[in-house]
Amino acid sequence: MPYEDSGPRGYALLPRGLAAVGAVALTLSLAACGAGASASVPFADTPQCAPYKQYQGHSGTTVTWSTGGGSDNETNGYRQAVRTFSDCTGILINYYIDPKVNSEKDLIELIDSGKASDLLGVGPGTLTDLAAAKKIKTLSAQAKANVTKGWSSDWQNYASAGGTLYGIPNDAAVKSFVWYSPSYFKEHGYQVPQTWDEMIALSDKIAATGIKPWCAGIESGAATGWPATDWMEEVMLRLEGPEIYDQWVAHKIPFNDPKVLDVANRVATILKNPAYVNGGLGDVKSVATTAFGDAGLPILAGKCALHQQASFYANMWPRGTNVSPDGDVYAFYEPPIDPAKGKPVEAGGGFVVATSTRPEVQAVQAFLSSRDFATSRVKVGGFVSANKLVDLNSYDNPIDKLSAQILRDPNAVIRFDGSDAMPAAVGNGTFWTEMTAWINGKDTKSMLDAIEASWPK
Known part of the structure; x- marks a missing residue:
């Protein structure tokens, strides 16, 4: 986080x-x-x-x-x-x-x-x-x-x-959690995914019912955009492994490196996918204007099935919400993309x-x-x-x-969290703002090029 x-x-x-x-x-x-x-x-x-x-x-x-x-x-x-x-x-x-x-x-x-x-x-x-x-x-x-x-x-x-x-x-x-409703899963016969591919297959199955499976929000006042950087960090760790993750954070590879582009494209398959988001909240661009604290709430209304957010989100559900394995909401570990790279945890x-x-x-x-x-x-x-x-x-x-x-x-x-180890101009600056622009329609290469250009010389 x-x-x-x-x-x-x-x-x-x-x-x-x-x-x-x-x-x-x-x-x-x-x-x-x-x-x-x-x-x-x-x-x-x-x-x-x-x-x-x-x-x-x-x-x-x-x-x-x-x-x-x-x-x-x-x-x-x-x-x-x-x-x-x-x-x-x-x-x-x-x-x-x-x-x-x-x-x-x-x-x-x-x-x-x-x-x-x-x-x-x-x-x-x-x-x-x-x-x-x-x-x-x-x-x-x-x-x-x-x-x-x-x-x-x-x-x-x-x-x-x-x-x-x-x-x-x-x-x-x-930070590596995906929130869901145990009762919703039980009612529809869904299983908690153990791999990334299983999570995508589950997303497709839910989308086929007419429900957009994912809900997300990155609005956070002056810090708007930070939840989107979490997506990049989670996928970087899973797709490229801890060594490349460390190189990326330390700028030993540029922000617009092909590996980072691959990560962004993988994130886009969920976060910019109009068939997947934004359940109960709007279209893809609504991700940029939805307060991060409110983004998971459609799960309680059955309008969304999955929401990526950290463990602290347990304290942000409405009073009276039963947060437990058999309750109104719970979370599962965000599964690995390549199990050979171990069990990545942000x-x-x-x-x-x-x-x-x-x-x-x-x-x-x-x-x-x-x-x-x-x-x-x-x-x-x-x-x-x-x-x-x-x-x-x-x-x-x-x-x-x-x-x-x-x-x-x-x-x-x-x-x-990688952004916190990056220079402030990037980690708490362009990484946030460019990810927000990306959600609003900016193309991936231009987004990564802009972040790379902002890295202090």
């Missing part, structure tokens, strides 16, 4: 779709409701605090942790997840959302001024840039050990720069990096990199962790549980 608050090299403080779910929250202290600020740590010797003994010894200190976007629910979720830690250690974790930081440049200026928080929530591109500029600290030994033990090599690579770990993987989202997520090595900051880092924190945050709800040590039974939400299963699948080939 791309990111809402993005800047150069994918500076991102929250996945775009997640940020769109709720309004920006005000500064909140995660330990405000507990006794975390108390120097006496009244709960330190209780059985409940036994797991936190290793973090004690820094009572009366404060560690600040900021991010650049989010919702009240997400902020409250973090508050609950660290409450016991603060009660048992006396370390106050002051988590806040900083609306003034809208780009990587803003963040660097804040660090240089000495006013940055101790911990920062960032995307993988920004982590790389901050590490190269020597603006953040390497992980402590304990945090490094926890990350190495808890996350796959793919996640460790995105948390690293130059082979050195700087970040702790935090939230995660699976993911989104954030990382926590540090600007300080104070002992209390390292204690919080160690906790945030632990299974205990990930489990605590998962149990609060509305959160997915790629930490493979978290018990899957900790998840109540079936989509969150499915996402965690996919992310920890040993056969999964994880790649982050």
Whole structure:
């Protein structure tokens, strides 16, 4: 999933779709409701605090942790997840959302001024840039050990720069989902496709009934176009494989390379196919004007059968919608085009990096990199962790549980949203606008040529 608050090299403080779910929250202290600020740590010797003994010894200190976007629910979720830690250690974790930081440049200026928080929530591109500029600290030994033990090599690579770990993987989202109605499928005898060819055959079967099988929408205010870039990234990963995907993102092959043209043409067989879209919403051009949050709603009315969108979309269905394998809506893994290329998964997520090595900051880092924190945050709800040590039974939400299963699948080939790792002029600029123009009728070659021409020299 791309990111809402993005800047150069994918500076991102929250996945775009997640940020769109709720309004920006005000500064909140995660330990405000507990006794975390108390120097006496009244709960330190209780059985409940036994797991936190290793973090004690820094009572009366404060560690600040900021991010650049989010919702009240997400902020409250973090508050609950660290409450016991603060009660048992006396370390106050002051988590806040900083609306003034809208780009990587803003963040660097804040660090240089000495006013940055101790911990920062960032995307993988920004982590790389901050590490190269020597603006953040390497992980402590304990945090490094926890990350190495808890996350796959793919996640460790995105948390690293130059082979050195700087970040702790935090939230995660699976973008490789197709939403559908289990009851609609059962009523019509449709099966969840296991391959791309099966998905196309199913689309043809549905289209033959007079229903346009796919519904889509890419309107997102100033970020209009980003859901269309997801289509390109999903197909690139499936059609060309992870190595070519990486080359494309790093501009080691041009944006108008024949391989990219093949990908766009494959996307067009669905997204620009008048027989396939836009179910319940209009013609192909209506994709450009339909708000991404509303695009899947025709599924509930039986006017559309399939909608590509990330795991966070589970939170965007109308109140009362039963999101489950036997409910009103659910999602299946977007199947591979070439099974020989493994199980491609496009993911989104954030990382926590540090600007300080104070002992209390390292204690919080160690906790945030632990299974205990990930489990605590998962149990609060509305959160997915790629930490493979978290018990899957900790998840109540079936989509969150499915996402965690996919992310920890040993056969999964994880790649982050490509546009967020591209220069902002492209990834958060022409890639969005040109894909929108393409939906509105611009030819494929001209679209790719325009994006290539915009790549910073």
